Amino acid sequence: MTAAISADGIRKRYGDVQAVDGVSLTVETGEFHGILGPNGAGKTTTLEILEGIREPDEGRIELLGMAPWPRNAKLLPRIGVQFQASAFFVKLTARETIRTFASFYGVGPKRADAMLERVGLADSASVLTDKMSGGQAQRLSIACALAHDPELVFLDEPTTGLDPQARRNLWDLLRDINAEGRTVVLTTHYLDEAEVLCDRVSVMDHGKVLKTGAPAALVREIDDTVRVSVESGQLGVEAARELFAAAGAEIANLDDNGVSLAVSTRGPGPVLSVLAEQNALRGLEVRGATLEDVFLQLTGREYRA
Amino acid sequence: MSAPSTNTPSIEKERVSTFVSITRVMLTGFMRDRTALFFTLAMPLIFLLLFGVLTKNAGTSHVKIAEVGQVAVLDSMPGDSRTELEKAVTITKYDDESVALQKVKKGDLDGLVEQGPNGQVVLRFSMSDQVKAGAVQTIVNSVVQQANQAASGQQPKFTLAPSQVEDNSLKAIQYLTPGLLGYAVATGAVFGTSLTLVNWRKRRVLRRLRLAPVSIGSVVAARVAVSVVVAFVQTAIFLVVATMPFFGLKLTGNWWLVLPLVVCATIAFMSIGFLTGAIAKTEEAASGISQIILLPMSFLGGAFIPIDNAPHWLQTVSRALPMRYLVTSAQSVLSKGGGVMDVLPAMGGLLAFAALFTAISWRFFSWDDA
Incomplete structure (x- = not known):
């Protein structure tokens, strides 16, 4: 089976800015792929080049075995692109909007309405798009991208500005879309989102892909410490330090702020057994590294535009 | 799928x-x-x-005049001539000459007609609107000439038969x-x-x-x-x-x-x-x-x-x-x-x-x- 996307050495320059500087990317059919990176990393331009909206200066791209540039009418019905929430016609209701977009693909109103129902907007079908909440507009935007049943779906920051409930609901929807066999490419600022949804992620910065892999594999790779904490007052700091040393645990940091006794270590095993022996497990929390740590390690901590 | x-x-x-x-x-x-x-x-x-x-009403130069007192040429006009005249002129009767004269000076009226001695018809007008000043003179003059001709008791030798071709007046x-x-x-x-x-x-x-x-x-x-x-x-x-x-x-x-x-x-x-x-x-x-x-x-x-x-x-x-x-x-x-x-x-x-x-x-x- 050919890969859904294969891109090789894409470059794009705007004036003095090398927005995309040699991106190579392969997304397998059926994969849920995330593109992560700070603002200005070149995510959006990369996505636009993949979608066929912009012509790369250099590089070779194939989407479903076809070149996206120049505009290819055979390819267009097979891909779906979700836009940021306001990309609708003015003064139209949700139903009118999705029926219009569906009609461009020769998809009838029945299927358009079913799609609306699927994203939970059946009750808001006659609301003007300008009056919809952020979450509703995002769901409508996704519904519009899916109305024609595309094989390959591009989602550009679909959960930006949503409340936690709306975000979780949208995650369920996106997982379902992927489970149906569609290939999904997602850009996001939320690393928890990428960790939960994506099979693989590509971390970008300065127009380059720094690393690609499964989120868990990337996290393991950075070999960070694990933070173990329990409720204060069960074990003194000095007593704990001696017991951990006796058990052979390597401790990076140990303190008690009056609320929690917290230990950072690369070997959580001995630490946990000491705490268990001392019957000091009340309020236990174990936190490993996250994708966010991977991200910060790869892209640094300075502010971005 | x-x-x-x-x-x-x-x-x-x-x-x-x-x-x-x-x-x-x-x-x-x-x-x-x-x-x-x-x-x-x-x-x-x-x-x-x-x-x-x-x-x-722009484009049609409708003339407004005052008739002060009795003016024979106007009052003695035959009915159909009078109707024809009033298509072009609005005639208002005034008893007080000074009131009418004031209106002519202010431009509310285009002219004032009164009976002078010896069959004279006196026309007083303002030159503030030259087109209307011309129109009022022409019209009153033609009324007087018609009256003269009628008074002579003869059939007019020449008559004008106007007819409109198209509405070019825009x-x-x-x-x-x-x-x-x-x-x-x-x-x-x-x-x-x-x-x-x-x-x-x-x-x-x-x-x-x-x-x-x-x-x-x-x-x-x-x-x-x-x-x-x-x-x-x-x-x-x-x-x-x-x-x-x-x-x-x-x-x-x-x-x-x-x-x-x-x-x-x-x-x-x-x-x-x-x-x-x-x-x-x-x-x-x-x-x-x-x-x-x-x-x-x-x-x-x-x-x-x-x-x-x-x-x-x-x-x-x-x-x-x-x-x-x-x-x-x-x-x-x-x-x-x-x-x-x-x-x-x-x-x-x-x-x-x-x-x-x-x-x-x-x-x-x-x-x-x-």
Whole structure:
């Protein structure tokens, strides 16, 4: 089976800015792929080049075995692109909007309405798009991208500005879309989102892909410490330090702020057994590294535009 | 996996469905946009009503005179002569000469007639309005001459038999209707095109269209169709209002030629909207630039005031403006008996203008901001 996307050495320059500087990317059919990176990393331009909206200066791209540039009418019905929430016609209701977009693909109103129902907007079908909440507009935007049943779906920051409930609901929807066999490419600022949804992620910065892999594999790779904490007052700091040393645990940091006794270590095993022996497990929390740590390690901590 | 659709409908069918959808979208949007409705339909109509009422009696130099005391030549006129006279003159009786004289001096009356000694008829007038001063003298003089002739008891040797050939006097409503219709059509087409383009670019609807398998031709065709429909609605409203007895526009035989003319003018004005929409980044800028082009073009093209008496160089400038071709040709076919040959050259000119402006605009056009 050919890969859904294969891109090789894409470059794009705007004036003095090398927005995309040699991106190579392969997304397998059926994969849920995330593109992560700070603002200005070149995510959006990369996505636009993949979608066929912009012509790369250099590089070779194939989407479903076809070149996206120049505009290819055979390819267009097979891909779906979700836009940021306001990309609708003015003064139209949700139903009118999705029926219009569906009609461009020769998809009838029945299927358009079913799609609306699927994203939970059946009750808001006659609301003007300008009056919809952020979450509703995002769901409508996704519904519009899916109305024609595309094989390959591009989602550009679909959960930006949503409340936690709306975000979780949208995650369920996106997982379902992927489970149906569609290939999904997602850009996001939320690393928890990428960790939960994506099979693989590509971390970008300065127009380059720094690393690609499964989120868990990337996290393991950075070999960070694990933070173990329990409720204060069960074990003194000095007593704990001696017991951990006796058990052979390597401790990076140990303190008690009056609320929690917290230990950072690369070997959580001995630490946990000491705490268990001392019957000091009340309020236990174990936190490993996250994708966010991977991200910060790869892209640094300075502010971005 | 729900199977991705493999049965792609024929390209022809898709084009029609795209055309229909986009047309519906734009018409719905227009109908729900109160600002657009006001500026394209209500405001030009208000202009027509306003100008129509204000200039209702302009063009006919109706003379008002005062008859102070008894004036024999006026009082002894036979009934039908008197009726004929009152078509041109309003005669009001005054008893006090000084009151009437004051009104003549202020210009409320154009002249004052009183009985002098020895059969003299005294006429006092003001030269403040030279045309009316001339008219009042001519009219009163002819009344006196008629009375003399009647007094002589002889049949007149020479008589004048006037008859009107055509209404060339150009009543106000005859230039107001095509002029303001031109302004209305231009407003609808320029703003409709310009704002749609900017709004769609800003909201990324253009990008969406580009990523959908639609032909750009059917999108453009839909926009043209909507603008033509709007222009026809404007034309219908204007003709209905102007031909009401109150305004009294009389349509001549080939008035329907205004319809193909309006289609060509709409396309020409749309090309201006295409240019302003391609240049402007925001709706506000698009409105501003469009207005800067639209208002001078309307004045110079004779939409508000006839430009026949304008300086020669201004008339030359106006020949480069689509407004002039619409207004003068519409004037000709609506009420001056113009025929096909009066509109064909104008239609050609309008389409040539549209082609030129579309070509220029295309250079500035972009699908996306930045």
